[in-house]
Amino acid sequence: xxxxxxxxxxxLGAAFAFGVGSFVQSTDAAAAWKPRKPVEFVxxxxxxxxxxxxxxxxxxxxxxxxxxxxxxxxxxxxxxSGAEALRYLKDNAGNxxxxxxxxNSLYTTPLRNPGIGVDISKFTPIARxxxxxxxxxxxxxxxxxxxxxxxxxxxxxxxAGWKMGGTGKGQEDSLVTALLEKKFGLKxxxxxxxGGGTVAKQLIGKHINSTVNNPSEQAGFWDAKKSIPLASxxxxxxxxxxxxxxxxxxxxxxxxxxxxxxxxxxIAPPGIPKDAQDFYVSVFDKVYKSKExxxxxxxxxxxxxxxxxxxxxxxxxxxREVHRKLLKDLGEIK
Amino acid sequence: MIEVxxxxxEGFAVALQWQNLLLVVAGCVAGLFIGAMPGLGSVNGVAIxxxxxxxxxxxxxxxxxxxxxxxxxxxxxxxxxxxxxPGASTAVATTFDGRPMALKGDADxxxxxxxxxxxxxxxxxxxxxxxxxxxxxxxxxxxxxPEEFTLMILAFATFVGLGSDDIPKTLFSIMIGLAMSTxxxxxxxxxxxxxxxxxxxxxxxxxxxxxxxxxxxxxxxLWVIEQSKGKMVISKAEVSxxxxxxxxxxxxxxxxxxxxxxxxxxxxxxxPAAGATPGSLMAYGVAKTMDREPETFGRGNIxxxxxxEAANNAASTGSMLPMLTLxxxxxxxxxxxxxxxxxxxxxxxxxxxxxHKDFVWGLIASLYAxxxxxxxxxxxFIPAFIAxxxxxxxxxxxxxxxxCVVGGYAPTKDMHDVWxxxxxxxxxxxxxxxxxxLAPAVLAIVLGPLAEASMRQSLIMNxxxxxxxxxxxxSGTILVIAIVLLVWPMIKAMNKRRTAKA
Numbered sequence: 161x162x163x164x165x166x167x168x169x170x171x172l173g174a175a176f177a178f179g180v181g182s183f184v185q186s187t188d189a190a191a192a193w194k195p196r197k198p199v200e201f202v203x204x205x206x207x208x209x210x211x212x213x214x215x216x217x218x219x220x221x222x223x224x225x226x227x228x229x230x231x232x233x234x235x236x237x238x239x240x241s242g243a244e245a246l247r248y249l250k251d252n253a254g255n256x257x258x259x260x261x262x263x264n265s266l267y268t269t270p271l272r273n274p275g276i277g278v279d280i281s282k283f284t285p286i287a288r289x290x291x292x293x294x295x296x297x298x299x300x301x302x303x304x305x306x307x308x309x310x311x312x313x314x315x316x317x318x319x320a321g322w323k324m325g326g327t328g329k330g331q332e333d334s335l336v337t338a339l340l341e342k343k344f345g346l347k348x349x350x351x352x353x354x355g356g357g358t359v360a361k362q363l364i365g366k367h368i369n370s371t372v373n374n375p376s377e378q379a380g381f382w383d384a385k386k387s388i389p390l391a392s393x394x395x396x397x398x399x400x401x402x403x404x405x406x407x408x409x410x411x412x413x414x415x416x417x418x419x420x421x422x423x424x425x426x427i428a429p430p431g432i433p434k435d436a437q438d439f440y441v442s443v444f445d446k447v448y449k450s451k452e453x454x455x456x457x458x459x460x461x462x463x464x465x466x467x468x469x470x471x472x473x474x475x476x477x478x479x480r481e482v483h484r485k486l487l488k489d490l491g492e493i494k
Numbered sequence: 495m496i497e498v499x500x501x502x503x504e505g506f507a508v509a510l511q512w513q514n515l516l517l518v519v520a521g522c523v524a525g526l527f528i529g530a531m532p533g534l535g536s537v538n539g540v541a542i543x544x545x546x547x548x549x550x551x552x553x554x555x556x557x558x559x560x561x562x563x564x565x566x567x568x569x570x571x572x573x574x575x576x577x578x579x580p581g582a583s584t585a586v587a588t589t590f591d592g593r594p595m596a597l598k599g600d601a602d603x604x605x606x607x608x609x610x611x612x613x614x615x616x617x618x619x620x621x622x623x624x625x626x627x628x629x630x631x632x633x634x635x636x637x638x639x640p641e642e643f644t645l646m647i648l649a650f651a652t653f654v655g656l657g658s659d660d661i662p663k664t665l666f667s668i669m670i671g672l673a674m675s676t677x678x679x680x681x682x683x684x685x686x687x688x689x690x691x692x693x694x695x696x697x698x699x700x701x702x703x704x705x706x707x708x709x710x711x712x713x714x715x716l717w718v719i720e721q722s723k724g725k726m727v728i729s730k731a732e733v734s735x736x737x738x739x740x741x742x743x744x745x746x747x748x749x750x751x752x753x754x755x756x757x758x759x760x761x762x763x764x765x766p767a768a769g770a771t772p773g774s775l776m777a778y779g780v781a782k783t784m785d786r787e788p789e790t791f792g793r794g795n796i797x798x799x800x801x802x803e804a805a806n807n808a809a810s811t812g813s814m815l816p817m818l819t820l821x822x823x824x825x826x827x828x829x830x831x832x833x834x835x836x837x838x839x840x841x842x843x844x845x846x847x848x849x850h851k852d853f854v855w856g857l858i859a860s861l862y863a864x865x866x867x868x869x870x871x872x873x874x875f876i877p878a879f880i881a882x883x884x885x886x887x888x889x890x891x892x893x894x895x896x897x898c899v900v901g902g903y904a905p906t907k908d909m910h911d912v913w914x915x916x917x918x919x920x921x922x923x924x925x926x927x928x929x930x931x932l933a934p935a936v937l938a939i940v941l942g943p944l945a946e947a948s949m950r951q952s953l954i955m956n957x958x959x960x961x962x963x964x965x966x967x968x969s970g971t972i973l974v975i976a977i978v979l980l981v982w983p984m985i986k987a988m989n990k991r992r993t994a995k996a
């Protein structure tokens with residue numbers, strides 16, 4: 161009997177930890193706002209992907225340095241390439257205990273699914289913490305050492321013979337691939353996988369011929385000399401350390417248009433109180449300046465780039481137009 | 495080999511420090527309870543407790559989380575057996591025979607069998623891990639989309655080819671599961687599919703735990719209520735040291751299933767994206783197909799508990815291998831562990847075994863320790879768990895119901911899933927009345943998305959040609975095994991009929 165009460169209590173405890181938080185809607189906002197309950201840190205991707213790992217890393221920094229009086233609890237809402245997460249934020253307008261870690265599906269998902277009725281310029285901007293970069297990767301065994309070799313090899317293999325791996329169609333990797341194809345007049349077979357980590361593994365296992373992975377996804381294999389980056393999709397001089405040693409397309413003489421970033425930002429639902437917004441901005445400002453974050457940026461090849469407030473919203477709107485054009489060129493939207 | 499031995503001894507020197515030993519025990523106990531809570535599995539446990547690990551050094555942190563992962567694998571079996579609700583997705587296969595055993599009054603035997611099998615699976619897999627980590631990482635790399643797809647076909651073959659079940663009904667059940675697994679976002683085109691009534695909840699697809707808890711938790715409860723017709727029902731439940739020892743002796747008869755489950759689970763665990771859930775379901779399927787009396791499965795056969803439990807523990811170790819050696823998670827839980835390693839400043843990947851020997855070998859050694867402690871702690875708790883079963887069903891039923899609702903809600907925190915789970919409960923109950931097997935539907939919803947993605951990726955790679963599955967050596971071999979498994983029970987059935995006639 162005692163045991164049952166124990167299990168019941170456990171159940172209640174779990175229900176409390178997971179659920180109650182999201183039922184209660186806040187109504188007032190006191191001065192010098194602070195969260196009164198755990199903050200729901202929504203991630204618009206599934207568990208274990210790049211976005212998820214990054215969000216949990218940020219949660220770790222907040223926890224370690226006690227940047228917030230209440231914990232940030234990650235909650236994955238990856239359904240529909242983040243459609244579920246965006247809709248959730250929209251439906252929770254005014255709720256100051258929810259924030260969202262974004263990636264570029266912030267632009268592409270509402271463009272591709274106008275049905276979800278989300279306008280990203282309405283969300284409350286918190287902070288842009290970094291821009292993640294992309295490189296063109298091949299295996300070391302392929303013998304390809306430069307972009308020139310690469311173009312020759314792809315042309316020789318033909319569309320059916322050259323397999324480019326990446327994440328889902330219409331997502332970042334496929335947009336970068338489209339840039340590459342258009343620029344050099346290449347044709348490849350694009351094979352979509354579930355996440356960047358899987359894509360990296362497929363390259364090392366030689367099931368595909370090339371990828372446009374983020375640095376963090378290939379770093380281990382590069383260190384082990386299993387794969388090599390041929391070029392960075394960044395402007396000249398943006399990357400530091402070993403990542404800076406990779407030539408950019410600009411440096412190779414291919415112009416300045418071969419640039420694509422993955423933004424790593426945090427936003428909140430529309431219409432949250434100003435002082436709640438200020439609280440989150442100050443938390444992420446501390447995260448941004450932390451030693452852990454700065455060393456992560458250099459180690460994992462991200463470009464630092466703090467943005468907040470109206471500037472961040474303006475950046476989102478600008479990028480949305482860039483993506484509208486990219487998706488149109490790809491034939492993904494009309 | 496000597497070098498491995500030396501490294502392992504150094505690892506034990508790390509693992510057996512008292513702080514680390516304490517962390518192992520704490521991890522096992524926490525894991526046991528988290529695993530036993532329906533809906534809360536090792537994924538949630540590791541995710542919730544990850545921030546706590548900043549208080550200790552990285553080696554201690556991974557030891558704690560590794561022990562928790564193990565404890566959850568043991569714990570998952572507890573509610574599967576006692577309440578018929580899968581404690582975690584990895585323990586679904588354990589309900590198939592564990593629950594019927596409990597209804598027969600053999601709950602303690604089932605719990606002991608599950609714990610012992612978990613111990614064997616865990617131990618075998620850690621030994622394999624110790625001896626062959628780097629070469630096995632290469633095997634994992636050899637698995638591209640075609641190999642993954644044929645492996646899924648193999649898993650389905652083990653379930654279709656069950657001679658004793660009605661084959662058309664099994665196929666029907668698989669098809670229902672497959673259809674449900676396509677709900678949500680299509681990974682290849684990125685388009686939403688089957689979003690019924692425009693409900694946003696369908697965007698994340700139908701979570702397989704929602705189906706499993708609905709069918710086995712709610713459905714089971716409805717079933718028992720109907721059977722008891724309002725009478726007070728108290729399950730028989732005994733426990734004594736003698737019965738426990740007796741059960742351990744009897745386990746000799748299922749050593750083959752234990753070994754098969756261990757090796758199969760370990761191997762499936764190594765393959766990225768698969769993890770312990772498919773591993774345990776496949777082990778159950780193989781155990782049933784290969785058995786002389788497959789018809790006794792699903793009715794409380796101890797072998798049906800042993801095989802998946804050995805497999806899920808073995809797979810949990812297996813899935814750490816690609817995480818440590820390749821930096822790619824083999825399961826959702828290891829994906830979160832991987833995130834933890836980044837926070838602790840460790841770089842998973844090929845260099846980890848060279849640059850952080852003490853970390854890697856400390857972890858491996860502590861897995862040996864965690865395995866032993868989880869077994870002891872689990873067996874020590876069995877009398878307490880059995881006491882729960884002695885309660886009248888009128889009290890137990892509302893508790894099960896609450897646990898089901900919490901379990902359906904916890905993973906996604908979406909009421910949509912709770913309603914869905916209740917619907918599945920009623921449908922599951924009706925299917926059961928009409929004698930449809932439910933396990934194949936559960937298998938299909940787990941493996942469906944993996945099978946679909948890998949098939950389409952293979953076809954894209956080969957410009958639409960199906961020959962890719964036959965011409966690649968590994969996938970070709972697996973395909974042949976799958977066909978044999980599919981045909982085998984039919985031949986057996988035909989032989990039986992012939993002998994019966996003669």
